[in-house]
Amino acid sequence: MELIDSHAHIDFPQFAEDRDAMFARAQAAGIRTILAIGTGPGPDKMDAAIPYAEAHDWIYATIGVHPHEAKQVTPEVLEKLAELTKHPKVIAWGEIGLDYFYDHSPRETQHEVFRAQMDLAAQAKLPIIIHCRDAWPDTLDMLDKHWRSTGLGGILHCFTSTLEDAKRVLDMGFMISFAGNSTYPKTQHLRDVARALPLENILIETDSPFLAPQGFRGKRNEPAYVAEVARTLATVRDLPADEFAAATAANFRRFFRL
Numbered sequence: 001m002e003l004i005d006s007h008a009h010i011d012f013p014q015f016a017e018d019r020d021a022m023f024a025r026a027q028a029a030g031i032r033t034i035l036a037i038g039t040g041p042g043p044d045k046m047d048a049a050i051p052y053a054e055a056h057d058w059i060y061a062t063i064g065v066h067p068h069e070a071k072q073v074t075p076e077v078l079e080k081l082a083e084l085t086k087h088p089k090v091i092a093w094g095e096i097g098l099d100y101f102y103d104h105s106p107r108e109t110q111h112e113v114f115r116a117q118m119d120l121a122a123q124a125k126l127p128i129i130i131h132c133r134d135a136w137p138d139t140l141d142m143l144d145k146h147w148r149s150t151g152l153g154g155i156l157h158c159f160t161s162t163l164e165d166a167k168r169v170l171d172m173g174f175m176i177s178f179a180g181n182s183t184y185p186k187t188q189h190l191r192d193v194a195r196a197l198p199l200e201n202i203l204i205e206t207d208s209p210f211l212a213p214q215g216f217r218g219k220r221n222e223p224a225y226v227a228e229v230a231r232t233l234a235t236v237r238d239l240p241a242d243e244f245a246a247a248t249a250a251n252f253r254r255f256f257r258l
Contacts, residue, residue: 007205053089070105093121094129180213
């Protein structure tokens with residue numbers, strides 16, 4: 001199976017002891033590309049993914065500040081992020097957005113930082129990767145108001161909302177990415193969305209080290225397990241797993257012009 005993991009936090013400490021072995025398992029499983037998400041533990045490590053992209057030609061990086069850490073953002077942080085976009089292996093800005101589940105940062109601050117990062121991503125001509133938890137109306141309204149006109153599109157990562165919400169961003173040029181939670185018994189609604197969307201708008205991811213798919217629940221997630229997401233969603237679309245995996249890989253390459 002040819003696979004791409006469109007969202008993994010490979011810099012996280014959960015991989016400190018076996019990161020090279022994890023990369024080897026990923027490649028053995030058919031992973032051709034990993035998009036390493038560069039939010040790190042916060043603004044102090046906003047370049048966290050870049051060293052791995054520099055060391056491996058099959059890994060690309062993003063930069064950005066997660067909404068959890070929005071309250072830590074200063075003008076200097078934004079300046080540094082803008083500088084990091086010049087790195088040739090940085091292909092997207094994210095993950096950014098809104099999180100009303102944890103509210104680790106005040107919502108007004110989350111809005112301000114989300115808007116500021118969209119402005120800078122637009123200047124850098126980079127697509128954005130969206131984190132949204134319990135904040136779909138506000139997230140989609142902000143994308144409509146502040147991002148649609150850029151034409152740069154992006155990815156709704158670890159999608160958890162409705163088909164209506166997914167369709168709302170398709171004409172903004174967004175891809176919809178499904179993670180390991182789409183394999184859980186109680187998330188039939190996500191599989192229904194994955195069945196109904198145009199295949200050309202679907203990506204798959206692990207969100208490693210989080211959200212291990214059903215067969216690995218309770219364990220640390222890793223990029224190799226994206227194969228389980230592919231198998232599950234291929235089934236709901238009545239496709240062979242390798243055909244579905246290849247389609248999502250082609251979608252990723254087309255979107256990022258790789």
